[in-house]
Amino acid sequence: MTDELDLLKRDWQKKEVNLPKLSYSDIHKMIWKKSSSIVKWILIISILEFTLPHLLYLLPSMQDGMEVYKKLGISNYLLIVSIITYSAAIYFIVQFYKRFREISVPDNSKSLMNKIIRTRRTVKHYVIFSLSMIMLTVIVMVIGVFFSHDIADAFPDLRQGLQNISEEKLRFTLMASIGGFGVVLTLFMGCVYFLLYGLLLRKLNKNYRELRQLEI
Incomplete structure (x- = not known):
């Protein structure tokens, strides 16, 4: 659809006779429809991103993870972060x-550009x-491991497999592992957001530039 818009726009600017000519309002309407569709997909992706991860809580492993948080004494802090x-x-x-x-309401080019900027x-x-909340959750977990009085009680399976490692070494190994995993x-x-939202934002930016050209 982008290539078609570029072709029709060049035809409108050059006023060639071999293709249908488009008026200013015709091109503006096409850009508006494209922008509305892009923002709709942003809304859909954000809803899916919010709802789909909750299915993970149905897994038994997630229930075991909640028990670990309780033993570390950070379940209340993670609850605050979750809220x-x-x-x-x-x-x-x-x-x-x-x-x-x-953006679904037809408007003039200047107003549409302002809506794109706000989006x-x-x-x-x-x-x-x-991304900040992901790092905050990881930091809370690292702090919980650091101040935990009994790592062996929170991670019994891990402690049994590493019997020759001291309590302190196990503590800092877990902190480093959780921190590294968090990074x-x-x-x-960040890459996922760049691919999903970044692609949609680039399309919005293109629409914004085309609107500016129409205003010149």
């Missing part, structure tokens, strides 16, 4: 819905917040 994360996620989903409603800003804030997970999710 903040869920509240913010719902807030951003509502914002994406508002952006979709706003881009909301998406960037959402990505930054999501890898944050980088991985």
Whole structure:
């Protein structure tokens, strides 16, 4: 659809006679429809991202993980982090819905460009917040391991397999492992966000540039 729009736009600018000519309003309408579709996909992806991970809680391994958090004494802290994360996620989903409603209403080019800017800003804030909360969760877990009085009780299977390792060495090994996993997970999710939201934002940016050209 992008190539078709570029072709028709060049035809409108050059005023060639061999292709149908498009008016300013025709091109503006095509850009508006594309932008509305992009924001709709941003909304859909954010909803799926919020709902699908909850299926993991049905797995037995996740229930075992909750027991580990209780033994480490960080279950209450993780609950606070979860409440903040869920509240913010719902807030951003509502914002994406508002952006979709706003951009779905036909408007002039200047107003449409402002809506695109607001959408881009909301998406960037959402990505930054999501990655920050992943790191915050990891930090809470690392601190929980550091202050835990009995690592062997929290990780009995691991302690049995590493009987020759001292309590302190096991503690710092776990802290390093959790911290390293947190960094890898944050980088991985950053790549996922870049592929999903980044691709959609690049399309929005292209629409923004085309609108600016129309205004010149």
